[in-house]
Amino acid sequence: MVFYPKWWKEQVIYQIYPRSFNDSNNDGIGDIPGIIEKLDYLKELGVDIIWLSPIYPSPNDDNGYDISNYRDIHPEFGTMQDFDRLLGGIHNRGMKLIMDLVVNHSSDEHQWFEKSRQSTDNPYRDFYIWKKGQNDGPPNNWQSFFGGSAWQYDEQTAEYYLHLFTTKQPDFNWENPQVRAEIYDLVKFWLDKGIDGFRMDVISLISKRLEFEDTPHKAFGDTVQYVYSNGPRVHEFIHEMYEKVLSHYDIMTIGEGPGISPEVGLKYVGHDRGELNMIFHLDHMFLGFGPGGRFDQEPYGLTELKKIFSDWYEAMGPSGWISIFLDNHDFVRMVSRFGNDQEYRVESAKLLATLVMTMRGTPCIYQGSEIGMTNVNYDSIDDFRDVETLNFHKILTQKGMSQETFLELANKNGRDNVRTPMQWDEQVNGGFCDSTPWIKVNPNFSQINVKKALADKNSIFYFYQKLLEFRKGNDTLIYGHYEDLSEAHDTLFIYKRWSETKCYTILLNFSDLPQDYSLEDDPGKLILSNYMENNGQLAPWEARIYEKS
Numbered sequence: 001m002v003f004y005p006k007w008w009k010e011q012v013i014y015q016i017y018p019r020s021f022n023d024s025n026n027d028g029i030g031d032i033p034g035i036i037e038k039l040d041y042l043k044e045l046g047v048d049i050i051w052l053s054p055i056y057p058s059p060n061d062d063n064g065y066d067i068s069n070y071r072d073i074h075p076e077f078g079t080m081q082d083f084d085r086l087l088g089g090i091h092n093r094g095m096k097l098i099m100d101l102v103v104n105h106s107s108d109e110h111q112w113f114e115k116s117r118q119s120t121d122n123p124y125r126d127f128y129i130w131k132k133g134q135n136d137g138p139p140n141n142w143q144s145f146f147g148g149s150a151w152q153y154d155e156q157t158a159e160y161y162l163h164l165f166t167t168k169q170p171d172f173n174w175e176n177p178q179v180r181a182e183i184y185d186l187v188k189f190w191l192d193k194g195i196d197g198f199r200m201d202v203i204s205l206i207s208k209r210l211e212f213e214d215t216p217h218k219a220f221g222d223t224v225q226y227v228y229s230n231g232p233r234v235h236e237f238i239h240e241m242y243e244k245v246l247s248h249y250d251i252m253t254i255g256e257g258p259g260i261s262p263e264v265g266l267k268y269v270g271h272d273r274g275e276l277n278m279i280f281h282l283d284h285m286f287l288g289f290g291p292g293g294r295f296d297q298e299p300y301g302l303t304e305l306k307k308i309f310s311d312w313y314e315a316m317g318p319s320g321w322i323s324i325f326l327d328n329h330d331f332v333r334m335v336s337r338f339g340n341d342q343e344y345r346v347e348s349a350k351l352l353a354t355l356v357m358t359m360r361g362t363p364c365i366y367q368g369s370e371i372g373m374t375n376v377n378y379d380s381i382d383d384f385r386d387v388e389t390l391n392f393h394k395i396l397t398q399k400g401m402s403q404e405t406f407l408e409l410a411n412k413n414g415r416d417n418v419r420t421p422m423q424w425d426e427q428v429n430g431g432f433c434d435s436t437p438w439i440k441v442n443p444n445f446s447q448i449n450v451k452k453a454l455a456d457k458n459s460i461f462y463f464y465q466k467l468l469e470f471r472k473g474n475d476t477l478i479y480g481h482y483e484d485l486s487e488a489h490d491t492l493f494i495y496k497r498w499s500e501t502k503c504y505t506i507l508l509n510f511s512d513l514p515q516d517y518s519l520e521d522d523p524g525k526l527i528l529s530n531y532m533e534n535n536g537q538l539a540p541w542e543a544r545i546y547e548k549s
């Protein structure tokens with residue numbers, strides 16, 4: 001079996017959304033000293049790499065994904081000295097730190113944009129994408145990911161600027177070599193501080209189709225894939241960043257890739273491409289997103305989810321690589337979306353963890369999934385904080401959607417579900433802070449929290465810990481082959497992973513009902529399950545791993 005051994009293929013990532021992780025100074029906002037307090041907890045869980053969502057200065061229009069200074073730390077998270085202490089604390093524990101690189105766009109409060117908008121002949125004008133309108137409207141029909149036109153009219157120079165996200169997130173003009181040089185320089189700044197790599201925000205969007213023609217697609221997802229993503233110079237730009245900066249360090253890079261399909265994935269991460277190490281693709285995350293996006297949901301089943309895993313396994317082959325995850329700060333809690341967060345919350349959270357840890361790819365655990373945190377159920381639109389949800393609330397209710405209907409959609413599909421404060425114990429606000437948190441804590445914190453998990457040897461936490469120990473150094477799980485043995489089954493996910501020396505058969509019952517199953521070959525010895533007893537049928541949400549040498 002040909003494979004390319006790399007440390008970042010063998011390790012496990014833990015994503016921290018700093019704003020909601022741990023608040024050390026009781027201002028209601030998570031911060032870096034708060035993360036430092038919990039490093040031993042993460043070490044005990046057994047994760048290797050910590051990915052921090054952005055901690056740079058930002059007006060927080062999109063909670064830090066709108067950066068106004070790329071070379072500093074947002075005061076609400078702490079100081080650069082705090083950051084240096086965090087990096088040291090992570091390295092002293094034998095772990096690694098990767099930062100979030102958001103360079104498809106900046107904040108409109110970045111000095112570059114403030115200069116760019118001053119006049120059409122300002123030296124910074126072409127750092128961003130400015131166009132004259134047409135027929136008294138925007139230059140084309142492109143829509144923002146967050147609703148409304150992707151063009152904002154600016155009185156000062158009577159032109160429009162492009163923003164694929166909020167109006168406060170103007171897109172950089174990557175065609176401009178000065179922009180690229182400035183970005184490579186800020187990447188070098190952080191790598192010289194000793195970080196271990198980057199997760200690159202929407203890197204698939206940085207090269208624009210310069211004709212700026214109207215999108216012909218009705219479904220927003222098609223516009224993302226065929227108009228916004230995988231533009232003509234995207235590989236040239238990423239390769240240039242690799243050549244000029246990334247290749248000079250022993251680091252890892254993960255490209256977040258809305259619109260990257262299996263067909264084009266290898267171009268970003270082939271081992272000899274000189275671009276990125278791996279992709280966070282979003283095919284399984286966008287499952288159910290209808291033509292209108294997140295708040296226009298369509299039903300889907302387990303067979304569609306399974307096909308996405310098989311398609312990406314085939315597409316990556318021995319040369320490419322992806323990360324395996326089932327939630328992050330942009331989607332909803334995995335146990336609520338793919339499991340049963342009521343009667344079978346513990347069993348289904350452990351089943352989903354088994355999937356993430358036994359697939360081929362670098363697993364990524366989102367904060368709180370290790371204790372089975374669930375979606376929240378706010379009873380007022382005033383409890384929501386996410387700009388995407390609030391924008392669509394305005395747009396959809398103005399189009400006639402009732403408040404109740406939108407509230408239901410937001411509670412089911414909105415990003416605030418994964419941004420409620422981490423639940424540490426049963427004290428007020430789940431031990432996150434003693435003051436009013438920036439966003440309401442999930443009221444189930446008294447039943448679901450780290451303290452309880454650590455006191456219960458059958459908790460989801462200890463199951464994750466066991467899976468991480470089982471995966472570490474296990475070449476068959478890390479590099480081995482994969483085959484889905486249950487493609488057509490709508491509630492069972494049975495697959496095998498094998499190498500020359502070992503074969504694992506993994507059985508997952510994605511349902512509230514006991515299920516019969518059959519295997520062609522003897523799967524060997526049962527070595528791990530989320531049930532104490534295992535009999536002829538798979539119990540509801542039962543996961544099993546068999547091993548045969």
Ligand code: TEU
Binds near residue numbers: 066258388
């Ligand atoms: O996300 C891009 C992205 O694909 C998601 O935002 C998703 O498309 C969106 O929620 C539509 O439903 C990255 C960051 O992860 C996200 O937090 C930022 O809001 C976004 O880019 C802009 O930086």
Ligand code: CA
Binds near residue numbers: 024027076
């Ligand atoms: Ca704080």
